[in-house]
Amino acid sequence: MTSTVAGTSFGHRGTGLGDVNGDGIPEILIGAWSGFGHAFVMAGVDVSVSADVNADEVVNTLDLLMVLAAWGPCPACPEDLDGDGVVGTDDLRILICSWG
Numbered sequence: 001m002t003s004t005v006a007g008t009s010f011g012h013r014g015t016g017l018g019d020v021n022g023d024g025i026p027e028i029l030i031g032a033w034s035g036f037g038h039a040f041v042m043a044g045v046d047v048s049v050s051a052d053v054n055a056d057e058v059v060n061t062l063d064l065l066m067v068l069a070a071w072g073p074c075p076a077c078p079e080d081l082d083g084d085g086v087v088g089t090d091d092l093r094i095l096i097c098s099w100g
């Protein structure tokens with residue numbers, strides 16, 4: 001994992017936490033170092049959701065481009081991976097966690 005802030009060493013350490021928020025999906029604890037130690041709890045992603053938008057049996061750049069092209073309100077479109085009616089960062093996270 002990387003950070004947009006230089007020198008923070010975001011992702012230096014990481015570990016699973018189990019299901020902290022009770023949504024049935026385990027969260028991840030990510031460590032960072034920026035002079036002081038920091039830890040970030042990142043919501044887990046349901047990887048059982050198919051992120052293969054173009055149905056070619058692989059999640060790759062083509063799927064990413066389709067998600068980015070559909071960015072914004074998009075009810076019932078295949079790029080809305082979590083089905084909330086909007087193509088956004090949550091869908092992007094699902095796609096990245098399903099990459100390959």
Ligand SMILES: [Ca+2]
Pocket residue numbers: 051052053054055056057058059060062063
């Ligand atoms: Ca695909």
Ligand SMILES: [Ca+2]
Pocket residue numbers: 080081082083084085086087088090091
């Ligand atoms: Ca969505």
